[in-house]
Amino acid sequence: MTVTHNIYKPIKARVERVIDESPLIKSFVLIPEHDFSFRTGEFIELTINGYGEAPFTPSSSPLEKKKIEVTVMKAGYVTDKIHTLKAGEVVGIRGPFGRGYPVEKFYGKEVVILGGGCGFAPIRSLLYNLIAEKDKFEKVILCYGSKTPEDCIYKPFIDELRKVERFEVYRSVDKADENWKEREGVVTLLLDDINVNISNSVAIVCGPPVMMKYGTLKLLEMGYPETSIYLSMEKNMSCGLGKCGHCMMGKYYVCKDGPVFTYDEIRDLPDIWL
């Protein structure tokens, strides 16, 4: 694919709706000025006019061309500003960029998805994709963890997901309250609860760096081959084009060569979990 337009120039998108997901996380439904396509796992750069830009993997279905949804945790300079956005305001988007999830490689397999915190955003987009092709997978197991019950995002989506045939949902929180009826503890504990045929399975991990690390180690311990563990790496993707260097991870530009890598591709690089 060769891009002919100005690669640095964002297209405009109107904020249609803002959804409070948790005390620190909001979702923003955006209407781009023209149809916008992406493959699940690819990311966009969201520009606040004159202020800054940050990378997000859309949390919406890749089948939807008119709207795009991003889920943003308040964590820094740009995301603080994004959280002040109101419906009707205009932002910029560039992309899509990078290498997303190779969904066709998951056909016929049991797909285990391990997610934590705001790492659910790319996973929800992937799940929309998997649901749309649900007959092509043996089964899909979501293991999702967050700090507390109120930090659990996409509650209505979880309810819908539980109704989909051959889709299983397991959740944990680090610290439960009296109403929490699911697991308490770190998210990797959920992997002890699932019934999976590892020889015919792939695992997908997306979450904060520490969770990615221990999630991967656990999956390896369970017997997953390094080539079957798909990691969505979080780095400082800035230009999105494999040029500016801020997201370099060893020989890779994460923005262009990733953000989705199999563990064997990055295993020997320094500081991958930072």
Added chain:
Amino acid sequence: MKSTFQISIHDWHLFLLELSRDNAVYVPVKTYNDIDYKLYDEDQTNIVYNIARPVTPLKTFLLPVKENVVIEKNKYNKKIIIGIPACDLKALEILDEIYLDETFVDHTYKENRERSVLIGTDCHEICENCHCTSYGIEPYPVNHADASLILMDDDIIINIHTTKGEELLGKIAPAYPFKELQAENLALIEAKREIVKRKLDENNRLLPDYTTTGILIRNSSDESWLKHSKTCVSCGACATICPTCTCFLLIDRPDFEKVRQVDACQYPGFERIAAGEDPLHKKSVRFRNRYLCKYVWKPESFNSLACTGCGRCIDTCIGNISKNKIFIEMHASSHG
């Protein structure tokens, strides 16, 4: 017009004056203690030829320190850059691989590249830290120049290499007296080239080659970089002045405009992500990162050298760090 000819330096400067009416013509000028490019005008003195590389790398003409990459620019005339050393011409290979990558062509770089006429030169002088030959680069233009020139006595010897060079320098023929290249000058040029190559080889006889350097860096311990980076102050001068370092910061401006500004992996926070994690948090890791990038990672992904041996990073380091000394030491240690 022949592709190689000579013209008197007086006439050459008259020609440059004519060119400078419609184009930005940059020539290497000796100032107090440096040589750098300056815009040519008729009062310009101290123009120097066949010297060691100017302070500013060619990169800066193609990737300016700051450049708006969203707004459409007014058409401007050509930039004619005279006196480019071989190390900077060689560095174009990696710049082109990154910025003209067919998936995402950087149109601003492309336009800057297309509007530049590159006139290389032989290096008859070398700087203390020049080491192009240790990485297999000749100290005279071989590729990527539209033309090259050498000053011999009072004549400028011009060699045209491309159509773009022909379009520009072909204008000399009808207007100025020119001569066939004198055979004795050709012999002198060859002799001079051999002398410079021998001098560079001798100066850098202990320096490991490019591939060996990569192996040494890959096998080095983290602790050794604590020592090597001790006097580094993370100023980023090494990266910004490097002809092959290409990293930049994208700065947002009103009206969804973006400015591309030179950046350096030596600055704290270069890879920091929103949640605060930063793989390059430690100075010694940042310091090593630059050499890993140049000698280990870039060779795995690109076909071009990511160091062309100009030695500017050594000259410019206020911490008095010489990468060459580091690599010589590492090489010596590896041999017990």
